[in-house]
Amino acid sequence: MRVPEAAIRKTLADANLQLAIYTNTGRFKENRSKAVAAEVLPEYQELRTRAAAIKRHTLDFLDVYLLQFESAVEAHGGKVIWASTGEEAADFILKLAKERAASLIVKSKSMTSEEIDLNERLAHHELEAVETDLGEYILQLAGQKPFHIVAPAIHMTRNDVADVFTEKLGIERDTVIENQAMTARRVLREKFLAAGIGVTGANFLAADAGAVVIVENEGNARLSHSAPPVHVAIAGIEKLIPRVRDLGVFLDLLGRSASGQALTSYTSIVSGPKRAGELDGPEEFYVVLLDAGRTKLLADKEKRESLQCIRCGACLNACPVYRKIGGHNYPWVYSGPIGKVITPQFQGRGKDPWLPFASSLCGACAEVCPVKIDIPGLLLQLRREAVAADPADRLLFRAWAWLMTRPAMYGMLARIGLRFSGVEMGPLAAWRAERDFPAVPEKSFRALWKERKK
Numbered sequence: 001m002r003v004p005e006a007a008i009r010k011t012l013a014d015a016n017l018q019l020a021i022y023t024n025t026g027r028f029k030e031n032r033s034k035a036v037a038a039e040v041l042p043e044y045q046e047l048r049t050r051a052a053a054i055k056r057h058t059l060d061f062l063d064v065y066l067l068q069f070e071s072a073v074e075a076h077g078g079k080v081i082w083a084s085t086g087e088e089a090a091d092f093i094l095k096l097a098k099e100r101a102a103s104l105i106v107k108s109k110s111m112t113s114e115e116i117d118l119n120e121r122l123a124h125h126e127l128e129a130v131e132t133d134l135g136e137y138i139l140q141l142a143g144q145k146p147f148h149i150v151a152p153a154i155h156m157t158r159n160d161v162a163d164v165f166t167e168k169l170g171i172e173r174d175t176v177i178e179n180q181a182m183t184a185r186r187v188l189r190e191k192f193l194a195a196g197i198g199v200t201g202a203n204f205l206a207a208d209a210g211a212v213v214i215v216e217n218e219g220n221a222r223l224s225h226s227a228p229p230v231h232v233a234i235a236g237i238e239k240l241i242p243r244v245r246d247l248g249v250f251l252d253l254l255g256r257s258a259s260g261q262a263l264t265s266y267t268s269i270v271s272g273p274k275r276a277g278e279l280d281g282p283e284e285f286y287v288v289l290l291d292a293g294r295t296k297l298l299a300d301k302e303k304r305e306s307l308q309c310i311r312c313g314a315c316l317n318a319c320p321v322y323r324k325i326g327g328h329n330y331p332w333v334y335s336g337p338i339g340k341v342i343t344p345q346f347q348g349r350g351k352d353p354w355l356p357f358a359s360s361l362c363g364a365c366a367e368v369c370p371v372k373i374d375i376p377g378l379l380l381q382l383r384r385e386a387v388a389a390d391p392a393d394r395l396l397f398r399a400w401a402w403l404m405t406r407p408a409m410y411g412m413l414a415r416i417g418l419r420f421s422g423v424e425m426g427p428l429a430a431w432r433a434e435r436d437f438p439a440v441p442e443k444s445f446r447a448l449w450k451e452r453k454k
């Protein structure tokens with residue numbers, strides 16, 4: 001895939017969209033800075049170090065923790081499904097829906113299900129999947145994909161939402177945010193009560209307790225996993241942490257990094273179906289553990305740290321590129337700096353080779369990452385691999401090396417280059433049109449050196 005230049009230009013030219021992205025990411029960014037400031041959270045850097053160490057350790061022993069997690073889930077009456085591909089994960093949910101005669105599925109907090117196009121696959125089999133996170137619900141009605149990994153409808157204004165609700169729900173146009181939330185609440189309550197299956201994601205999977213941990217602000221994930229008779233949690237295998245008690249470190253960091261909240265409004269720790277004597281909860285509990293490229297990445301010692309990501313979105317809010325081009329110009333569901341790192345690795349490097357190059361390498365992402373992922377370092381690594389894999393680039397650099405070892409030839413070409421440096425030609429003209437260059441000196445370094453020697 002080529003760089004979606006036309007779409008990016010359209011985003012850049014849309015003043016309302018630019019304002020929405022800039023204001024909303026700016027607010028998150030500022031709130032995060034305040035929430036982790038030394039006078040508010042003096043142990044912030046220590047928490048980051050501990051979180052990174054726990055994640056690194058878990059990835060080093062992932063096979064052990066995955067099996068421990070499976071045993072603990074089964075001990076509580078649940079079942080773990082191992083899915084090596086997105087198709088396998090979706091097929092399990094499809095089969096389950098057919099067996100349980102569930103034609104309506106409510107969903108919440110799951111970028112992983114976005115990753116495997118679960119809604120589209122279910123719709124193909126005439127099953128209705130309804131997103132219940134307010135932002136996701138709005139996007140589903142609007143026929144759009146998430147714009148941001150934490151705040152999926154960050155790009156939409158109250159007027160946009162009013163238009164979508166009027167068109168799709170057939171209600172009178174209302175731009176009051178509270179009323180819009182109440183409308184969604186009214187519609188979704190009916191769906192929660194009628195759904196045969198609730199599908200959620202997971203922020204963490206605690207190996208010792210066999211528990212799925214879901215962090216949210218609206219309570220819709222809690223309804224999704226407790227109201228329908230069947231709960232399916234779908235999560236990438238990298239979501240494991242060794243113990244429930246490790247959660248303290250991550251919960252301290254996640255809300256603060258995402259939105260500046262000391263703690264998100266709801267934290268659910270789900271470890272199995274309803275027990276005997278309990279009034280609420282599902283009768284069946286499944287955890288789909290998704291690989292889909294993760295074990296391949298795990299085997300790559302240099303780049304496996306990208307699996308440490310806890311999807312807080314802080315790197316998106318800090319990124320000068322994301323804050324201009326927004327989330328829909330990225331080719332896959334994960335956008336921003338972490339999207340540039342994991343998309344080529346999960347989807348195969350050949351698919352979007354330009355992605356790791358779409359960065360200024362300013363380092364703002366690494367600075368805010370709560371689990372200390374060296375995103376610029378990973379991008380450089382991916383760039384090196386992309387260049388090494390591209391025959392045209394290889395040829396170019398070989399030619400460059402040849403030229404650099406022939407001073408006379410280099411000098412002659414440099415002189416010619418200086419003479420034509422002001423002439424704009426072909427694609428170079430377009431490339432130069434958006435860049436400021438220092439004035440080209442009249443004499444080359446070699447000429448000046450010669451003069452000085454004299």
Ligand code: SF4
Binds near residue numbers: 257309310338365
């Ligand atoms: S890479 Fe770091 S900052 Fe970005 S989403 Fe993941 S955890 Fe958050």
